[in-house]
Amino acid sequence: MKAVCITPKVPHTACLSELPVPPIDEVPGGRGLLVQVLQVGVDGTDRELYEGEYGAAPEGYDFLIIGHESFGKVVEVGPNVTGLAPGDYVVATVRRPGDSIYDQIGTYDMTTDDTYYERGINLLHGFLAEYYVEEPEYLVKVPTGLKHVGVLLEPMSVIEKGIEQAYEIQRRLKVWRPRRAAVMGSGTIGLLAALGLRLCGLEVTSFARTPKPNLNASLVEDIEARYLSTREISVGEAAERYGPFDLIFEATGYSPLVFEAAHALAKNGVLILSSITGGDRRAEVESDRLNLEFVLGNKVMVGTVNAHRGYFERGIADFARAEATWPGWLSRLLTHPIRGLENYEEMFRALAEARDAIKVYVVVSEEQYHDNL
Numbered sequence: 001m002k003a004v005c006i007t008p009k010v011p012h013t014a015c016l017s018e019l020p021v022p023p024i025d026e027v028p029g030g031r032g033l034l035v036q037v038l039q040v041g042v043d044g045t046d047r048e049l050y051e052g053e054y055g056a057a058p059e060g061y062d063f064l065i066i067g068h069e070s071f072g073k074v075v076e077v078g079p080n081v082t083g084l085a086p087g088d089y090v091v092a093t094v095r096r097p098g099d100s101i102y103d104q105i106g107t108y109d110m111t112t113d114d115t116y117y118e119r120g121i122n123l124l125h126g127f128l129a130e131y132y133v134e135e136p137e138y139l140v141k142v143p144t145g146l147k148h149v150g151v152l153l154e155p156m157s158v159i160e161k162g163i164e165q166a167y168e169i170q171r172r173l174k175v176w177r178p179r180r181a182a183v184m185g186s187g188t189i190g191l192l193a194a195l196g197l198r199l200c201g202l203e204v205t206s207f208a209r210t211p212k213p214n215l216n217a218s219l220v221e222d223i224e225a226r227y228l229s230t231r232e233i234s235v236g237e238a239a240e241r242y243g244p245f246d247l248i249f250e251a252t253g254y255s256p257l258v259f260e261a262a263h264a265l266a267k268n269g270v271l272i273l274s275s276i277t278g279g280d281r282r283a284e285v286e287s288d289r290l291n292l293e294f295v296l297g298n299k300v301m302v303g304t305v306n307a308h309r310g311y312f313e314r315g316i317a318d319f320a321r322a323e324a325t326w327p328g329w330l331s332r333l334l335t336h337p338i339r340g341l342e343n344y345e346e347m348f349r350a351l352a353e354a355r356d357a358i359k360v361y362v363v364v365s366e367e368q369y370h371d372n373l
C-alpha cells in the first residue's frame with residue numbers, strides 16, 4: 001500500500017512509500033480491524049513534523065507514517081470484534097495509553113507520562129496510508145449521515161475536551177451560568193470552538209487577525225456569532241464592549257495573546273488554552289495586574305490537549321446538532337481537498353501557503369471524493 005512517510009526530526013524528508021498492508025493480527029486476540037482510509041485531514045502538527053520540529057518513529061522503524069485526523073471504512077474484522085462490522089465508517093482516536101493512572105482508566109489524554117504515544121505524531125504510525133489496523137476501543141463509529149464531515153471529528157474532539165473540562169472545573173461555582181464566550185483565532189480549531197460554544201447556547205465573539213469580509217468571518221457570522229479583527233479593535237476594548245467573557249477558548253498558536261485573553265476574562269471565568277507553541281517566543285506581561293485579577297476574580301486558566309474516545313462521541317452528537325441547526329456549515333470548512341496520497345507535496349504546500357485554507361485534507365480514495373460532490 002502507499003503511505004506518506006517522514007524521517008522524524010529531519011526537515012523536509014516526506015516521501016511516498018510502498019509498504020505492506022498491515023496484518024489484522026497485529027492486534028492480538030482476534031480483536032483487530034482493517035480500516036480502509038478514505039480521507040485524512042492535516043494541520044499545524046503535520047507541518048511541524050515536516051519541518052522536523054518533533055516526532056518519533058515507532059520502535060524498529062526509521063520512518064513515521066504521518067496523519068492523525070482520519071476518516072475510513074472498516075473492511076475486515078477479527079473473529080472477536082463486536083460492535084463494528086465491515087462497511088462501518090470510523091474515525092480513530094490519536095493517543096494510546098501509557099502507564100500513568102490516568103491512562104489506566106481510559107483517560108489517556110490526561111497522561112502524566114513523559115513519553116506519550118500518538119498515531120501519526122509520536123512513536124506510532126499514522127493514517128496517511130491506504131489502510132491501517134486498529135482495535136475497537138480506539139475506533140469511533142460515524143453515522144452514515146455524517147460521513148461527509150467525518151474527517152473533521154478529530155479536531156472537534158479536541159474542542160469537546162476543552163469545553164467539557166471547562167464546565168467540569170466550573171462546577172466549583174455551584175451556580176455558574178456563563179453567557180458570553182470569546183474564541184481567539186478563526187482557523188479550524190477556532191471555528192469549531194465557536195460552533196461548540198454556540199451549541200452550548202453561549203453568545204460568542206471570535207477574534208481573528210484578518211478584517212472581514214472573508215470566508216472565516218462569514219462562517220462565524222452564519223452561526224450567529226460575532227467576528228472581530230484585532231487589527232480593528234483590541235481584545236481589551238472588545239471585552240469592554242461585548243464582554244466580560246465568562247469563557248475564553250484560545251486557539252491562535254500565538255502565545256502572547258494568552259495574556260491579553262487573561263485580562264479579558266470575567267470574574268469567576270475560565271480560560272482554555274489549546275495552542276501548541278513549540279517555539280521560544282517571549283512576551284512582557286503586566287504580571288502584578290494579571291495576578292491580582294486572577295486572585296480577586298477567582299479566575300481559572302487551564303490547558304487542554306488531545307482527546308479520549310468520549311470526546312469523539314460528544315463530537316458526533318454535536319455534528320448531528322450542527323447539521324440540523326446550520327445545515328452545510330461544517331462542509332464549508334473542507335476548503336482544500338488534495339486528490340490522492342501521491343500529491344503529498346501539494347498537500348504540504350497548501351498547508352504552508354494557502355492563506356485562504358481552512359481544512360486541507362487528502363482524499364485517499366477517489367471513489368469517496370465523488371461521493372462528496
Ligand code: BGC
Pocket residue numbers: 043045068094095118121154155158276305306307
Ligand atoms: C492533535 C492532538 C495531539 C496534539 C499534540 C494535535 O495536532 O490534534 O491529538 O495530542 O497535536 O501532539
Ligand code: ZN
Pocket residue numbers: 043045068069155
Ligand atoms: Zn491535529
